[in-house]
Amino acid sequence: MGNGTFITEFVLLGFPEFHAIRMVFFAVVLLMYLISVSGNCLIITVVFMEPKLHMPMYFFLSNFSLGELWTTTVIVPKMLTNLALDQNTICFTCCMAQIYIAFSVGATQFFNLTVMSFDRYTAICKPFLYNAKMTNRLCLSLALLTWFSGFTINFFQAIVVWAYPFCRHNVIDHFFCDAGPVFKLACVDTTLMELIGVLYGAIVMWGSFLFTLVSYACIITTIVRIPSVSGRSKAFSTCSSHLTVVGILYGASLFMYLRPSTQSDTQTNKVLYFITVVVMPTITPFIFTIRNKDFKTAAIKLLNAMRQTPSFVFMTLTKQQTPLKKRIPCSQKLCHHQRSCEKQ
Numbered sequence: 001m002g003n004g005t006f007i008t009e010f011v012l013l014g015f016p017e018f019h020a021i022r023m024v025f026f027a028v029v030l031l032m033y034l035i036s037v038s039g040n041c042l043i044i045t046v047v048f049m050e051p052k053l054h055m056p057m058y059f060f061l062s063n064f065s066l067g068e069l070w071t072t073t074v075i076v077p078k079m080l081t082n083l084a085l086d087q088n089t090i091c092f093t094c095c096m097a098q099i100y101i102a103f104s105v106g107a108t109q110f111f112n113l114t115v116m117s118f119d120r121y122t123a124i125c126k127p128f129l130y131n132a133k134m135t136n137r138l139c140l141s142l143a144l145l146t147w148f149s150g151f152t153i154n155f156f157q158a159i160v161v162w163a164y165p166f167c168r169h170n171v172i173d174h175f176f177c178d179a180g181p182v183f184k185l186a187c188v189d190t191t192l193m194e195l196i197g198v199l200y201g202a203i204v205m206w207g208s209f210l211f212t213l214v215s216y217a218c219i220i221t222t223i224v225r226i227p228s229v230s231g232r233s234k235a236f237s238t239c240s241s242h243l244t245v246v247g248i249l250y251g252a253s254l255f256m257y258l259r260p261s262t263q264s265d266t267q268t269n270k271v272l273y274f275i276t277v278v279v280m281p282t283i284t285p286f287i288f289t290i291r292n293k294d295f296k297t298a299a300i301k302l303l304n305a306m307r308q309t310p311s312f313v314f315m316t317l318t319k320q321q322t323p324l325k326k327r328i329p330c331s332q333k334l335c336h337h338q339r340s341c342e343k344q
Helices: 016-049 056-085 092-125 127-133 136-153 155-163 179-185 191-224 229-257 266-289 293-321 330-343
Strands: 009-012 089-091
Touching: 009 092, 016 056, 016 266, 016 293, 056 089, 056 092, 056 136, 056 266, 089 092, 092 127, 092 136, 092 155, 092 179, 092 191, 092 229, 136 155, 136 191, 155 179, 155 191, 179 191, 191 229, 229 266, 266 293
Parallel strands: none
Antiparallel strands: 009 089
16 A cells, blocks of 8 residues: 555545535435336336237336436435435445446446347338347347446456555545546556546447447438338337437436546536436436337236235135135934924
């Protein structure tokens, strides 16, 4: 460690301007977190339970929702704890783990959007080959590849940052452990790692963004050639929600990542991170499902089934607890029959 001091915890400044209304801000963030978790869990459950939704498009949507759950759960609960207790601290190991998982899941989400754009390209531009190409095996392989790539590409950078000596103050001007503010606290030259971070952002974001852009250029070209208005409208409606999420997520992320964090506007980055990590996972389930008739039908069907389940269980238990009628032994029946015959 040299002349460095071993730091056991960091202090997250968060949003000090909201300290006067800290509990109000806590309630707003908690509400958005609950909506995000409920919405994404609903998507995963409905896609899993409804056989009609066992299609590549919904499989990749549920995979994206799983990534949204990871993103919010890694960052927001700790943020809520700090707001509730008014103790903005995080342990060193927790901070390093948060950096690695948050950025790895973020990379996975970009790869997920790329795979979803490939699925839409195949469905619209190659409709006759869609069922032959998008097999269950290929879909599962693509999903596993997105997660493996996301957690592998950032592994080297996370190990190096973990091994850095920290000899300065331990205050991070952010609401979670971001790599850029953490670099400022290291007592070594972090220029190389910042350049690697920019390269990482270029590979992940620019690569996936260009692939998505080319896919949608082909999709739009194909949609324009469809002769009927209803056909064009139906084809575009299957892509509009995905295109909306792509525009918001890539727009905010490209602005944040593709420049050294130590030289960027911290306050602007915090706001953009808050939109990406807290606000986006809250509205994404509505964007993907609000115009999807098949999903809404399946969701209503599942909710109705869940609503009827308690009454069905109660009726079953009630029937089991109903006392059985007292049976008359066969011998008594026979005696009664004999006595009636003798009387006759």
